[in-house]
Amino acid sequence: MLSVAISGALQGIEAVGVAVEVNSGEEGEPTAVIVGLPTTAVKESKDRVYSALTNSGFETPFRRMTINLAPGHLRKEGALYDLPIALGVLAATGQAPLEDLEDYLIAGELSLSGETRPVRGGLALATLAREMGKRGVLLPEKTAREAALVEGVPVYPVRSLDEAIRFLTGVSPIAPLGGGLEMWTAERAEQRATEHDFAEVKGQHSVRRAVEVAVAGAHNILLIGPPGSGKSMIAKRIPTIMPDLLPEEYLEILRIYSASGKTLEMDGLVVRRPFRSPHHTISDVGLIGGGSVPGPGEISLAHNGVLFLDELPEFQRRTLEVLRQPLEDGEVTISRSAGRITLPAQFMLVAAMNPSPDGYGKEGTRSTAAQIQRYRSRVSGPLLDRIDLHVEAPALSVSELRTARPGESSAVIRARVQAARDRQAARFRKDRAKVNAHMTPRLIRKYCTITNDQGNLLEAAMERLRLSARAYDRVLKVARTIADLDGKEAIETPHLLEAIQYRSLDRDAVL
Numbered sequence: 001m002l003s004v005a006i007s008g009a010l011q012g013i014e015a016v017g018v019a020v021e022v023n024s025g026e027e028g029e030p031t032a033v034i035v036g037l038p039t040t041a042v043k044e045s046k047d048r049v050y051s052a053l054t055n056s057g058f059e060t061p062f063r064r065m066t067i068n069l070a071p072g073h074l075r076k077e078g079a080l081y082d083l084p085i086a087l088g089v090l091a092a093t094g095q096a097p098l099e100d101l102e103d104y105l106i107a108g109e110l111s112l113s114g115e116t117r118p119v120r121g122g123l124a125l126a127t128l129a130r131e132m133g134k135r136g137v138l139l140p141e142k143t144a145r146e147a148a149l150v151e152g153v154p155v156y157p158v159r160s161l162d163e164a165i166r167f168l169t170g171v172s173p174i175a176p177l178g179g180g181l182e183m184w185t186a187e188r189a190e191q192r193a194t195e196h197d198f199a200e201v202k203g204q205h206s207v208r209r210a211v212e213v214a215v216a217g218a219h220n221i222l223l224i225g226p227p228g229s230g231k232s233m234i235a236k237r238i239p240t241i242m243p244d245l246l247p248e249e250y251l252e253i254l255r256i257y258s259a260s261g262k263t264l265e266m267d268g269l270v271v272r273r274p275f276r277s278p279h280h281t282i283s284d285v286g287l288i289g290g291g292s293v294p295g296p297g298e299i300s301l302a303h304n305g306v307l308f309l310d311e312l313p314e315f316q317r318r319t320l321e322v323l324r325q326p327l328e329d330g331e332v333t334i335s336r337s338a339g340r341i342t343l344p345a346q347f348m349l350v351a352a353m354n355p356s357p358d359g360y361g362k363e364g365t366r367s368t369a370a371q372i373q374r375y376r377s378r379v380s381g382p383l384l385d386r387i388d389l390h391v392e393a394p395a396l397s398v399s400e401l402r403t404a405r406p407g408e409s410s411a412v413i414r415a416r417v418q419a420a421r422d423r424q425a426a427r428f429r430k431d432r433a434k435v436n437a438h439m440t441p442r443l444i445r446k447y448c449t450i451t452n453d454q455g456n457l458l459e460a461a462m463e464r465l466r467l468s469a470r471a472y473d474r475v476l477k478v479a480r481t482i483a484d485l486d487g488k489e490a491i492e493t494p495h496l497l498e499a500i501q502y503r504s505l506d507r508d509a510v511l
Contacts, residue, residue, distance in 0.1 A: 001024070001090045001091075001093070001094065002023050002024075003021075003022050003088045003089075003091035003098070004019055004022075004088070004101065005019075005020040005022075005084035005085075005087050005091075005100060005102065006018070006019060006084070006102055006104065006105050006132070007019075007020050007077075007080065007081055007084045007105065008080075008105060008107060008121070008124070008128050009074055009076055009077075010077075010078075010120060010121045010124060010259055011260065011341055012295070012296070012341035012342070012343050013124060013255045013256050013258075013296065013300075013332075013344075014124055014128075014341075015124035015125050015127065015128040016074065016128070018069055018071075018074070018076065018081075018131060019069075019070040020068075020069060020081060020084040020085055021067070021068040021088070022088030022091070022092040023065070023066045023067075023068075023092060023458075024063055024065060024089075025063055025065065025066065026062035026064060026092050027062055027065060029062070029064070030050050030060050030061060030062050030063070030065075031064050031065070032046040032049075032064075032066075032067060032089075033064070033065070033066050033067065033259060034067045034068075034085075034113075035066070035067070035068050035069070035072070036067075036068050036069030036070055036071075036074075036076060037069070037072060037073065037074060037075050037076055038069060038076045038077075039075065040309060041076065041077060041078055041079055042069070042076050042078070042079075042081055044079075045081055046065075046085075047081060048079070048109075048112060048163065049086045049089065049110060052082070052086055052110040052111065052112060052113065052114040053089065053090070053114075053161070055113045055114050056114035056160070056161045058090060058095050058096075058115075059093075061089060061093045065089060065092070067073070067085055067088070067089075067203070069081065070436060078109075078120065079110075079117075079119065080107040080108060080109060080119040080121075081107070082108060082109050082110040083106055083107060083109070083116060083138070083158075083161065083164060084106040084107065084108075084215055085107035085156070086161050087106065087164065087165070088101070091167065094164050094388070096168075096169060097169060097321065097511055098165070098168050098169065100135075100168060101168065103134060103135040103136075104129075104134055104135055104138050105125060105126075105128060105129035105134045105136075105137045105138070105144075106137075106139075106164075107119055107121075107125055107138075108138070108140045108143070108158065108164075109140070109453060110161060112161060113160075113279035114160050114161040114422075115159060115160045116140035116158055116159060116161070116164075116365065117137070117140055118123075118141075118142040118143045119140065119143055120138045120215055120258060120259055120260070120261040121141055121152060121259050122143035122144065122145075122146045122257055122258050123147055123149060123251065123254055123255045123258045123259075124255055124258065125137060125139065125147060126139075126148075126149075126150035126153055126155055127141075127150050127255075129153045130150060130152045130153040132206055133430070134153065135154070136153060136155065136156050136176065137153060137154070137155045137156065137251065138156050138167070138168075138181040139155065139156070139157065139158070140157070140159070140162055141157040141158070141159055144156065144157035144177055144186045145157070145177060146254060146258055147177075148177035148178060149220075149251060149254060150251075154176035155176055155177050156174045156176055156177075157174065165356050170350045174180070176406070178285060196236050196237045196240055196408060196410075196412045197237065197240060198234075198241065198408060198410045198413055199406055199408065199409040199410070200233075200406070201233060201234055201237065201407055202395075202396065202401055202404035202405075203230075203235065203396050203401075204229070204230055204393060205407070206391065206392075207223065207230070207393045208234070208407060208413075209240060209428070210389050210391040210409075210502060211234060211391075212241065212413055212416065212417065212485070213243075213389065213481055213482055213485065213498075213502075214281055214388065214389050215238060215241050215242055215417050215475060216296070216390075216416070216417045216420040216484060216485050217435055217436035217437050217480070217484070218348055218435040218437040218438065218479065219348070219350070219388035219389055219437045219474075219477065219478060220327065220348060220349040220350070220351075220386060220387045220388050220389070220435070220478030221348075221349070221387065221389040221390075221391065222312070222351045222353070222384075222387045222389065222390045222391065223235070223350070223352045223353075223393050224352075224353055224354075224355055224391065224393065225352075225354070225355065225361075225392060226354060226355065226359050226360050226361060226394075227267075227354065227395060228395060229393040229394060229395045229396065231310070231352040231397070232308075232352065232391060234393070235277075235306070235308045235310075235350045235352060236275065238275075238306050238348070238411060239273045239275050239306055240410035240414070241340070241394075241410050241417055242273050242305075242306075242414070243417060243418050243419075243421050245273060245304070252303060253273075253274060253303060253304050253305070256300050256301060256303055256344065257298050257301065259295065259296060259330055260296050260301065263469060267304075272302065272305075273304060273305035273306065274302050274303065274305030274306065275305055275306045275308065276298050276301050276302040276305070276306070276307050277291065277309075278298045278306040278307075278311075280311050280314040280315045282298065282314075282315070282319065283316075284319045284322045284473060285297065285318065286298060286317055287299060287319055287322060287323070287330060288300075288323075288326065288332050288334070288446045289334055290336060290385060292335050294334040294336050294340075294341045294343075296343055299326050299332060299345040299347055300332065300343040300344060301325070302347035303344045303346055303347055304344055304346060305347060305393070306347065306348050306350055307349050307350070308349070308350045308351075308352070309350070309351045309352070310330045310351075311352070311353060311354070312351040312352065312353040312378075312379055313353055313354075313376065313378035313379055315447070317378060317380065320380070321380065322351070322377070322384055323383065323386075324383060324386060327349065327386045330344070330346040330406050330438065331343060331344050332345045347385065347439075349386075351355070351378070351387065355365045356372045357371055357372065357375045361394075361395075367442055376466055381468075382510070383472045385474075386470070386474075386479065388437065388452065388478050388479065388502070389502040389503075390502060390503060391502065394475060412477050416485060417485075419485075419487075420481065420484040420485045421435065424436055424484060427447060428443070436477045436478075436480050437477060437486070439477055439479075439480075440501065441473065444473055444477065447480060448476040448477065448479065448491060449497065450476070450491055453493075454491070454493055454496050455501075456485050457493070457496065457497075458472070458476075461475075461477070461500045461503075464505060467503060471503060474503075475496075475499045475500055476491075477494045477500075478499040479491045479496045479498070479499035479501060480495075481496040482498050482499060483495045
């Protein structure tokens with residue numbers, strides 16, 4: 001007897017359909033053969049399934065069972081096929097009348113007792129079920145809670161194999177989960193009270209201004225200063241002045257984290273933009289993603305949020321260079337023997353570094369000029385070109401720390417940032433770009449027009465600082481953002497001068 005259950009396989013952050021075909025052969029030794037390009041974890045599924053069947057009150061079939069995971073060319077990994085295989089075995093051996101088995105998309109790991117355990121990719125699986133027109137999705141309870149964020153398909157949480165069978169046979173109905181997207185908006189105000197706040201940052205007014213400009217246009221920024229100048233402190237507060245997440249941005253983030261095996265309870269993902277701060281020993285695979293079965297890396301986990309690289313020159317040069325393409329395209333394509341996937345990576349890069357190997361600037365450093373040059377040259381020119389703002393963060397004296405008044409709160413800064421973003425949204429309503437940092441050359445020519453005098457000023461600055469053509473475009477983008485913060489329709493000379501100022505460290509302080 002043949003039965004078919006429907007499940008899915010993760011490909012990056014997407015899911016593709018997998019048919020779990022179970023054929024019951026002749027009686028004899030209770031053997032099960034799994035075919036369809038399974039990994040070791042999938043091959044071990046038969047042992048978990050047979051134990052779960054026995055401990056759930058069913059019989060282990062004394063016959064040869066052939067389990068095919070179709071399509072055969074697609075690599076299958078993980079334990080998410082345990083539940084559909086178990087249900088398929090029961091249907092194929094006639095132990096449970098599961099006539100509507102193919103109407104649902106089913107995934108879940110089984111314990112030896114028959115209880116379900118969460119699996120990765122709940123959001124992707126629910127989205128796949130909606131696209132396939134299924135009546136619903138059966139998932140372990142924790143996975144179902146995140147899958148319920150997808151509208152248009154009922155999500156049924158099942159705590160055990162027995163509960164899944166009772167639901168599919170109509171013995172015990174299960175109420176589908178709902179109301180997913182409403183919970184994060186309800187919790188946003190409460191969780192903001194526990195966030196870091198810019199009011200805690202003393203002094204550093206020029207750095208605070210540069211950060212506000214960077215966030216307003218989603219520009220990348222580099223902070224250069226000695227230890228203790230507040231670089232990391234400021235960076236950690238950047239998400240608190242970013243605009244609130246839109247529902248579609250929120251779902252994009254959760255799909256990435258779900259595919260990485262993280263749940264809603266981790267990292268406050270329900271209400272916060274991501275803030276990722278990998279250690280400088282990270283590999284290029286850990287940063288951009290990959291592995292034997294390609295998956296998201298740190299730059300994808302920072303999608304719609306902040307990627308903070310502290311001690312930038314300490315990262316391996318090869319690791320830093322892989323950032324160049326994602327910074328331009330907002331996505332990363334990974335090719336491996338197991339397949340080729342494209343992952344979103346639209347993040348704001350915030351980097352920090354010391355001005356010299358010993359951490360001190362021109363005053364107080366014991367490093368020689370040659371040592372400083374070697375240290376600073378670890379950051380390549382092409383990567384530096386892709387960082388829009390370079391800002392010095394000077395050390396504060398003890399008296400400044402004692403007497404400095406609290407700065408503006410994150411809420412006040414965020415209101416100005418939101419107003420600037422609203423102007424950009426109105427400007428780009430018919431374009432693919434949504435913020436100034438993502439403008440194409442065509443959009444730059446259209447929205448970043450400058451006068452002849454301003455052009456001469458910018459040309460002189462480029463010659464003096466030896467800026468590249470890419471840096472020229474980025475100066476115009478930053479100037480456009482400063483004008484948006486100022487509520488101006490046209491770029492004025494003060495806006496252009498401020499934008500040029502943020503490139504002055506290209507040669508003097510970094511290269």
